Structures are given as structure tokens and as C-alpha cells.
Amino acid sequence: MAGPIDPRLLKRAGATGQYLVASVVVGLLTAVLLIVQAGLLARGISHVFLEHSLPDNWAVLLGGLAAVFAGRALLSWLNETIAHRSAASVKSTLRRDILTARLSRPRDSATSSASMVTMVTSGLDALDGYFSKYLPQLGLAATVPFLVGGAILLTDWQSAIIVAFTLPLIPVFMALIGWTTQTATAKSFTVADRLANHFADLIEGLPTLQAFARARAQRRGVALGEEQYRDATMRVLYVSFLSALALELLASLSVAVVAVTVGFRLVYGDVGLEAALFVLVLAPEAFLPVRQVGVHFHDSADGVAAADAAFRFIDGARATSGTSPVPSDLRIRFEDVTYTYPGTDSPALDGVDLTIEPGEVLAIRGTSGGGKSTALAMLMGFLQPDTGRVSVGGQDLAALDEREWREHLAWVAQEPGMINGTVAHNVLLGHPGASSVDVAAALRDAGADFDGEKFVGDDGEGLSSGERRRVALARALLRIRFGGARLLVLDEPTAGLDSSTEAAAVHAVRASGVGAVIVTHRSAVMAAADRVVELGATA
Numbered sequence: 001m002a003g004p005i006d007p008r009l010l011k012r013a014g015a016t017g018q019y020l021v022a023s024v025v026v027g028l029l030t031a032v033l034l035i036v037q038a039g040l041l042a043r044g045i046s047h048v049f050l051e052h053s054l055p056d057n058w059a060v061l062l063g064g065l066a067a068v069f070a071g072r073a074l075l076s077w078l079n080e081t082i083a084h085r086s087a088a089s090v091k092s093t094l095r096r097d098i099l100t101a102r103l104s105r106p107r108d109s110a111t112s113s114a115s116m117v118t119m120v121t122s123g124l125d126a127l128d129g130y131f132s133k134y135l136p137q138l139g140l141a142a143t144v145p146f147l148v149g150g151a152i153l154l155t156d157w158q159s160a161i162i163v164a165f166t167l168p169l170i171p172v173f174m175a176l177i178g179w180t181t182q183t184a185t186a187k188s189f190t191v192a193d194r195l196a197n198h199f200a201d202l203i204e205g206l207p208t209l210q211a212f213a214r215a216r217a218q219r220r221g222v223a224l225g226e227e228q229y230r231d232a233t234m235r236v237l238y239v240s241f242l243s244a245l246a247l248e249l250l251a252s253l254s255v256a257v258v259a260v261t262v263g264f265r266l267v268y269g270d271v272g273l274e275a276a277l278f279v280l281v282l283a284p285e286a287f288l289p290v291r292q293v294g295v296h297f298h299d300s301a302d303g304v305a306a307a308d309a310a311f312r313f314i315d316g317a318r319a320t321s322g323t324s325p326v327p328s329d330l331r332i333r334f335e336d337v338t339y340t341y342p343g344t345d346s347p348a349l350d351g352v353d354l355t356i357e358p359g360e361v362l363a364i365r366g367t368s369g370g371g372k373s374t375a376l377a378m379l380m381g382f383l384q385p386d387t388g389r390v391s392v393g394g395q396d397l398a399a400l401d402e403r404e405w406r407e408h409l410a411w412v413a414q415e416p417g418m419i420n421g422t423v424a425h426n427v428l429l430g431h432p433g434a435s436s437v438d439v440a441a442a443l444r445d446a447g448a449d450f451d452g453e454k455f456v457g458d459d460g461e462g463l464s465s466g467e468r469r470r471v472a473l474a475r476a477l478l479r480i481r482f483g484g485a486r487l488l489v490l491d492e493p494t495a496g497l498d499s500s501t502e503a504a505a506v507h508a509v510r511a512s513g514v515g516a517v518i519v520t521h522r523s524a525v526m527a528a529a530d531r532v533v534e535l536g537a538t539a
């Protein structure tokens with residue numbers, strides 16, 4: 001975050017801008033109430049002290065004070081209510097943007113699922129502190145000191161000068177402390193993210209670790225991660241407490257200087273009791289909001305770190321989407337395409353040249369790890385080449401409207417995604433408007449001889465991997481028959497299938513009437529293709 005307010009939060013969420021205006025208005029009204037409160041208190045107390053009696057209009061004074069307290073309570077409630085609404089709106093916008101970005105780059109390996117979950121849940125929830133504490137205080141800090149300072153200036157200019165010289169020291173200290181805090185918080189966020197990833201990997205790999213009797217050995221790794229997280233958190237708390245102490249001390253000393261000088265001038269008769277009391281009651285109120293900004297900066301630092309990660313993720317995904325319409329000619333060409341996954345040394349694709357003619361059934365074979373799935377991911381628009389070019393009908397694939405391009409494709413992934421529900425629900429993802437008769441026909445054609453009402457759990461639980469592939473093939477067939485897709489993209493669709501089921505699946509692909517790109521190791525599929533090409537090192 002470059003300044004006190006992250007401009008990206010302002011830009012992304014209209015609610016933030018409106019909320020800032022609201023918090024400045026609340027700040028101005030609060031300042032007016034504070035001045036009235038100090039005036040009433042000073043008048044009442046000085047009268048009692050000097051005259052040894054209640055003022056004639058004591059009921060009006062008391063009523064006024066009660067009204068001021070009620071007004072301040074109302075403003076504080078209003079500020080909190082708007083703050084929480086604003087936080088909810090911004091968090092919801094950011095969450096939607098993150099999920100949209102994720103959907104446009106499902107193969108983005110730079111951000112793991114565990115990082116995504118941390119970012120979307122607890123990370124962004126920490127923005128509550130930013131909106132409900134930090135921003136309201138910033139609104140007060142930008143308004144109250146000026147009005148309160150002005151009121152002090154009109155009453156006692158010497159005190160006003162002391163306030164004017166000491167008050168700016170607080171933001172200067174705050175900025176210095178802020179830099180340290182940001183580094184400490186960013187580190188704590190990174191460590192928490194690493195711990196979440198490590199834990200997610202452990203849970204996923206627990207059966208394997210148990211099978212190899214290595215589960216207990218992992219305790220050391222988790223303990224180490226916890227220790228690092230504890231250290232990072234303690235460092236943030238340490239900076240936070242220390243900075244609160246420094247700011248508190250600075251503000252208290254400044255108010256003390258005002259109090260001492262006013263006290264002396266009161267003794268020497270240079271200032272009246274009512275004016276002195278007015279200044280004494282009001283001076284701390286000038287420092288309070290500025291001091292509180294520093295304190296609440298720490299409450300919001302976690303949320304700001306999460307928002308920062310969210311913005312990087314969202315902007316990274318946006319930079320690569322195109323807008324051109326998909327050409328009618330579906331000749332696809334890979335020209336000298338190279339791609340290396342982030343964090344790896346050797347390229348997954350190295351100078352790949354490949355042409356897919358419209359309407360042809362093309363089989364791609366090659367060694368395991370030779371880059372076949374990567375090439376399909378590139379064709380789907382999930383990845384962009386580092387160098388070289390992927391074109392459709394002579395037009396750069398990256399320039400095409402992603403959503404429109406995917407409407408032309410029916411995809412069966414190597415490990416097809418399944419949603420919780422029934423087999424029919426999963427097939428209907430291919431074309432939600434299809435009838436149950438169409439779903440049954442697609443399942444039959446894909447060689448799936450099981451019931452559409454069969455239950456499917458999270459991640460395809462309840463279906464074997466072969467069954468999942470057939471459900472995915474039925475889904476793709478539905479997309480071609482009713483969704484207008486013109487190219488089947490299949491990653492080992494018949495792996496794990498017996499030969500008769502495989503024959504049914506191959507027949508379904510050929511009978512679909514559209515072109516197909518099939519990554520396969522199976523000779524029956526290669527025999528049915530119009531052409532077979534090889535990718536990666538020799539098979």
C-alpha cells in the first residue's frame with residue numbers, strides 16, 4: 001500500500017469512495033459536537049468553580065450535554081454500520097473478481113488452491129479491520145484536528161501553536177512505524193500461506209504417508225512451520241505494541257505541554273478559567289483521532305496484505321484476455337511454441353509446431369511428461385506460450401474472446417472435474433437446457449451403462465476414474481449436440497476403459513461429426529484417428 005488509502009480498493013469498489021465521503025461528513029459532525037461539548041463543560045465547570053453555584057441555565061447546559069453525547073453515539077453507530085456494509089460490498093466484489101480470475105486461468109500453478117482458500121476466506125475477512133476501524137478513523141483524523149484546532153486558535157492562540165507544531169509529529173512517526181509494520185505483516189502473511197499449503201498437501205497425501213509409515217515424521221515439518229508462524233505473528237504484535245506506546249507517549253507529552261503552559265498562564269491571569277478549561281478539554285480530542293489511526297493501521301494490516309495478494313492475482317489474470325470474435329475457420333496452428341511452468345527449469349513445450357485441420361480427428365501421442373496435456377491447456381486458452389504463437393484461423397488465440405472460444409470447445413480433461421450431485425447433474429454441465437432423454441442418450445453413447453441418478457460426491461467421489469471419464473465424455477457430447485461446440489478436446493479419454501467400452505467411446509467421438517484432438521496412448525484410438533502426431537521425446 002503506497003499511502004494511507006490503497007487506490008486499488010477505491011478503484012475496484014465504488015462503495016469505498018462513497019464510504020470515504022460519508023466518513024468525512026461524520027468526522028466533521030463529530031468535530032462540531034466535540035467543540036460544543038467542550039464549550040458546555042467549560043462554561044458549567046468554570047461557573048460552579050468561580051461562583052460556587054449552579055448556572056441559572058444549568059438545565060439547558062445539562063440537556064445540551066446529553067444531546068451532544070447522544071449525537072456522538074449516533075454518529076459512531078452510523079459510521080460503524082456504513083463501514084461494515086462497505087467492507088461486505090468490497091469483500092464480495094474482490095471474491096467475485098478472484099474467482100473470475102481463477103476461472104479464466106484454471107491451470108495457474110503459481111497460486112495453489114490452499115493459497116486461494118486463505119486469500120478468499122480469512123485473508124479478505126481481515127479487511128473488516130481496514131473498513132470498520134482504520135478508514136473511519138482516517139476520516140476523523142482528516143477532519144477533527146482541523147476544526148478542533150481552529151476552535152482552540154480562536155480561544156487561545158498560544159495553545160493552538162503548540163498543537164500545530166506537535167500534532168504533525170504523530171503522522172511522521174506513524175509513517176516510519178508503518179514501513180516496519182508492512183514488512184512484518186507481509187512476512188507473516190507469506191508464512192501463514194506457506195503453512196496452509198503445507199497442511200493442505202499433508203492432508204491430501206495422508207493415506208500415502210501412512211502407507212509408507214512416514215506420517216509421524218511430518219510432525220516435525222508442521223511444528224517448524226508453526227514455529228515460524230508464531231515468530232512472524234509475535235514480530236507483528238511486537239511492532240504493533242511498541243508503535244502504540246510510542247504514539248501514546250508522543251500525544252500525551254504534547255497534551256501535557258499544552259496543559260502546563262495553559263496552567264501557568266491561568267495562574268498569572270493571562271487566560272480566563274473558562275477559556276483554559278475549553279482548551280484543556282479540547283486539546284486531547286485533536287490528538288486522539290490521529291493517534292488512533294496508527295493503532296488501527298495494525299488492525300487492518302492483515303487485510304491489506306490479503307487485498308494486495310488478491311489484486312496481484314486478479315491483475316495477473318486480466319492482462320491476458322482478448323476480445324476478438326472467433327473466426328469461422330477453425331484451423332489451429334502451434335508455431336514454434338515454448339512454455340516453461342513457473343518455478344521449473346526445463347520447458348514443458350519446446351519449439352512445438354502442430355497444425356489441427358478443421359473437422360479432422362487428430363491423435364497426439366508421446367512419452368509421459370512430454371507436454372501433451374500442456375499443449376491441450378494452451379489450446380483451451382488456460383496457458384499462454386512463452387515464445388511462439390498459437391493461432392485459430394490465422395488469428396492469435398490470445399486475442400480471441402476467451403468465453404466465446406470455449407463455447408466452441410467440448411473438453412474432457414485427464415482428470416475431469418465433477419460436482420457434488422448426480423451423474424445427470426454432471427452431464428448437464430455440458431448443456432444445462434438438455435432433457436433427461438438427451439442426457440441418457442449421451443451417457444449411452446459414451447459407453448456409460450450406469451444410471452444418471454447415481455450419486456456423485458465432491459471431486460467425483462463414488463465414481464471410478466473410468467466412470468468419470470465416460471461421464472465427462474457424455475457431457476462433451478451434450479455440448480456438441482446442443483451447445484454448438486465445434487471441436488472435441490480429449491485428454492486420454494479411454495485410459496482405464498476395457499476394450500469394448502473404449503470402442504463405444506471412440507465410436508461416439510467419430511459419430512459426433514466435429515473435429516477432435518485426442519491425447520492418447522491407446523492403439524485403438526490412434527487407429528480410429530485421421531492422423532497421429534507425436535509430441536515430446538520419441539515414444
Ligand SMILES: Nc1ncnc2c1ncn2[C@@H]1O[C@H](COP(=O)(O)OP(=O)(O)OP(=O)(O)O)[C@@H](O)[C@H]1O
Nearest residue numbers: 109341344348366367368369370371372373374375
Ligand atoms: N502445473 C505444473 N507445474 C509445473 N510443472 C508442470 C505442471 N504441469 C505439468 N508440469 C510438467 O510439465 C511437463 C509436461 O507435463 P504434461 O502434463 O503436459 O505431460 P503429458 O505429456 O500430458 O504427460 P502424461 O502423458 O503423463 O499425462 C512434465 O514434465 C510435468 O512435470
